[in-house]
Amino acid sequence: MSATDQTPNDAEYARLKAQSETSPGDPEIFYRLGTAAVACGRQDNAARAFAKAAQLKSNWAAPCFGLATALHTLGQEDAAITSYRSALALEPNHSIAHFKLAQLLEKKGHATDATVHYNAASLHCPDWPEPHLYRGALHESRGELEDARRAYDRAISLGAPEGFALRRDLQVPIIPVSKTSYAEGRASYLRALDTQLADPSSISDPIREAGGNRFFLAYHGLDDRPFQEKQARLMRTACPSLSWTAPSCRTAIPLGLPRRIGIASRFLHDHSIGRLMIGLLVHLHASEDCQVYLFHVVNPEDDDLRRKIETLADNSMILPGNLQAAREAIADTRLDILFYPDIGMDPVTYFLAQARLAPIQCTTWGHPVTTGIPTIDYFLSCDAAEPKGAEAHYSEILVRLGGLPSSYPRPSPPNPLGSRADFDLPAEATIYFLAQSLFKIHPDMDAPLAEILRGDPTGLILLLEGEDRNWGQILRDRFAENLGPDTERVVFLPRQSHENYMRLLAFSDVNLDSFPFCGGNTTYQSLAMGTPVVTLPGDYLRGRVSLAIYRHMEMLDCVATDPSDFARIALRLGTEPEFRQAIEKQIETSSEKIFDDPIFLRDAQDFLLTVQPRPA
Secondary structure, three states: OHHHOOOOOHHHHHHHHHHHOOOOOOOOHHHHHHHHHHOOOOOHHHHHHHOOOOOOOOHHHHHHHHHHHHHOOOOOOOHHHHHHHHHHOOOOOOHHHHHHHHHHHHOOOHHHHHHHHHHHHHOOOOOHHHHHHHHHHHHHHEEEEHHHHHHHHHHHHHOOOHHHHHHHHHHOOOOOOOOOHHHHHHHHHHHHHHHHOOOOOOOOOHHHHOOOOHHHHHHOOOHHHHHHHHHHHHHHHHHHHHHHHHHHHOOOOOOOOOOOEEEEEOOOOOOOOHHHHHHHHHHHOOOOOEEEEEEEEEOOOOOHHHHHHHHHEEEEEEEEOHHHHHHHHOOOOOEEEEEEEOOOHHHHHHHOOOOOOOOEEEEOOOOOOOOOOOOOOEEEEEHHHOOHHHHHHHOEEEEEEOOOOOOOOOOOOOOOOOOHHHOOOOOOOOOEEOOOOOOHHHHHHHHHHHHHHHHOOOOEEEOOOOOOOHHHHHHHHHHHHHHHHHHOOOOOEEOOOOHHHHHHHHHHOEEEEOOOOOOOOOHHOOOOOOOEEEEEEOHHHHHHHHHHHHHHHHOOEOOOOOOOHHHHHHHHHOHHHHHHHHHHHHHHHHHHHHOOOOOOOOOOHHHHHHHHOOOO
């Protein structure tokens, strides 16, 4: 870069760089050099300059803070935490350092420590609402709902946007301490919806102000359509801009071929949603009758599945963080169909879906609950998993596809498989693996779990810790009350890599499906490893995916009729070797039927290539 091409920031950086070379012992110059490097976007150079300043003047907090910020920007989070701590050791009342450190600690899973630093940030800057907002979100994510409400109240009193009242009010338990807590949480949620609808808070930034943990409502196992419809109506009333319509959608035009099909999600990588979509994407890619556009809500994980998915798209983009800019970016592609695989799992796609961005907008069972959103026209489901009369469960037009819920590729077994000893699990125990996220473990499961432990003295129930360790503690306390002394045979392992998760499935004797919200990926994966899954179908799609899989295998021996039958089947598998071997043989001979299902692919593609806009 010539001198005439330099920006003022570049020129200042060059001047200070020269000064640092002539005055190598001056900490002030290195600190100013670090600040100039940040202004130029040279974070590596900034980190080196701040580190040198801190070395030259060890009792000065400012360069430690500058170094921490630069390291954080560079993704060196552990080193950034150390530097923030160094800055705070020298300047304990540095509110921004407390706040930034709390954010990193929260991201690393150190919730208790993060809360301490959010509190310290607000103590040293008492009029600043931001630490209270983040502390509220942290408490909310842990299921500490009263603490979350108090934090949001304090933030609002300090001038945070009034839309945060929706986050404060619309919370549901994550891990219920009892069935009563579920019922109370649901009733409280409905009251809050009605109160807000009567006098809605105004929202300017819905993703930030009204994100919340509404995702967990589905795990109650009840009819969510009234809640979802009221919720969507509230959001559109509180934030009218959500009802934006793309210019190309303001005139109804019959659709022909080729179809421009967009898919919007934040999970198009090695995630349950990526695995749900990969077969359909392969199929659409092979068709000359459509073009596929991928819209990533955030930059997804860079893994093998994400890279494979990218090769199957004609266009791919990471959407802007601003909601209106994201809407316009999608609208500019002039899609025929916009397909959201998982509305309800992520606030960005939930709020995007409120707009009309394509003549046809549809969703499927990535989050297997109706959206309640009037701009979502169709819900693609699996006929074998839907009960009679399921149309009443949906605000969308229900599309009953044939075959299985997805065309799921058969997962490869881990190599090497290893042994139970790798996980400190006893070789002689009967392992009943409850291989689901902890928020799926409904209080209705406690009685059959207790029955299994009573009926099999060598049995242990295996679970994996949740995203937040607090979730596991709530569940341990609930089990201690409901399972009695047998709780000591409930084993929690740390969260595992995908490979180790598959090993645990293979080492287990029985896979206990959750109810009333069952597994999907887990059922496919367990059967691929040859491990039987005991399932109790629920009343809604989200509790009947495993049933559909077993129906496709023409194998219903492991499908229970009630909780007591669930325990009975599990105990037969765990304590009667001949029965388990017979079931394992059936799995071995029948499981090929459930992978790479061509019927689902055919029906889903036919729908996407022939469907017309929903009648007004």
